[in-house]
Amino acid sequence: MPTTLTTDKHNYHEDCLTVIRHLEGGEPPRLLLHVCCGPCGSFPLTLLAPHFHLTIYYANSNIYPEKEFQKRYKNLKKLVSGLKREYGFKIKVIKAKYEHEKYMEPLRAYAELPERGYRCKLCYEKRLREAFIYASKHGFPYVATTLTSSREKDSQLINKIGLGLEQEYQNVKYLPSDFKKGLGNRRRQELIARYELYVQKYCGCEYSKR
Numbered sequence: 144m145p146t147t148l149t150t151d152k153h154n155y156h157e158d159c160l161t162v163i164r165h166l167e168g169g170e171p172p173r174l175l176l177h178v179c180c181g182p183c184g185s186f187p188l189t190l191l192a193p194h195f196h197l198t199i200y201y202a203n204s205n206i207y208p209e210k211e212f213q214k215r216y217k218n219l220k221k222l223v224s225g226l227k228r229e230y231g232f233k234i235k236v237i238k239a240k241y242e243h244e245k246y247m248e249p250l251r252a253y254a255e256l257p258e259r260g261y262r263c264k265l266c267y268e269k270r271l272r273e274a275f276i277y278a279s280k281h282g283f284p285y286v287a288t289t290l291t292s293s294r295e296k297d298s299q300l301i302n303k304i305g306l307g308l309e310q311e312y313q314n315v316k317y318l319p320s321d322f323k324k325g326l327g328n329r330r331r332q333e334l335i336a337r338y339e340l341y342v343q344k345y346c347g348c349e350y351s352k353r
Contacts, residue, residue, distance in 0.1 A: 155291070155302045156324035163194050171195050174318065175283040177274040179203055181218040182342050183292035185334035186327045187320070188222070192232040195285065199223070202239035202273045204246035205266050206347040212241050218341045225338040239273065247348065254350055259297060262350065267296075268304050275312045287318035292331065294323060295346065 166172065174195035178184040184199070191197060201219060206212040216238055226232045246269065253262035271288055278286045288305065291298040298321045305317040321327075335342060345351045 152299055153302070154321070154324075155298060155319040156321040156327075158319040159190075159287075159321075160325070162318060163191075166194050172285055173198065173283045174285040174287060175200050175274055175278040175281075177202060177270060177286070177288040177290070178219060179270075179289055179293075179347070180215045180343060181222040181338075181340045182331060182335050183289040183322075184219060185222060185338075185340065186330040187287070187289045187292060187322045188226055188232070188234065189230070189330065189334070190322070190327075191287070192226070192230070192234060197232070197234045198283070199234060199236045200239065200274050200277055201236060202270060202277070203347060204239070204242045205270070206241075207243060207349040207352060209241055209243065211343070211347075212243075214341065215343065222334075222338055222340060237277075239277075250348075258295070258346070258351060263296075263346075264300060264304075266348070267301050268308075271301075271305055271308055275308045275315055275317075278315045279312045283315060285316050285318050287320055289322060291320045292322040292327065293346075294328070298323065 171194055174191060175198050176191065178199045178201055201216055203212065206215060220236060223234050223236055250262050250265055256262045267290060274286050274288065288301065290296055290301050302319045305319065309315065309317040
């Protein structure tokens, strides 16, 4: 019996814009935005800051080595300072503790898998779960992630993970996204150039670096 294949993908960027439109005219809610790096955070911050009270959650213990973790954090702070100077955005940044070995322990069994495989899925879920836990404990009604900015990552999968976690943490809503869409890639490049941001050449962990 033949199998019907489909390449249809859900438009999570439009979902994001729909939520934003529904918020217009009201008091902006608090949003905890997991940010993986400055370049990936560039367009999302400009899109979301006018509509939410934004707090960045830099929780990325996957990054190796620690020097790289700190370099990306410094680069993110540079972006936030530039956006405040140019647009007046007041964005708080929270840096989670760097615990690389502890973070990577459940991922080691999948060391030989290629990028975008099961190891990466677990990594997306771990970071999103960390964000949901923090948001739940600290009264953030919304969570989102800039992981969907990267062309190297599966935005469909990331959004499905986020929506699944929303069912577990019912006091926190997941804001869907696909920050590559809606001129996101072009705006990303413009902002990288404007603020002279460091662009890393691998996702984060030692396996992606290899």
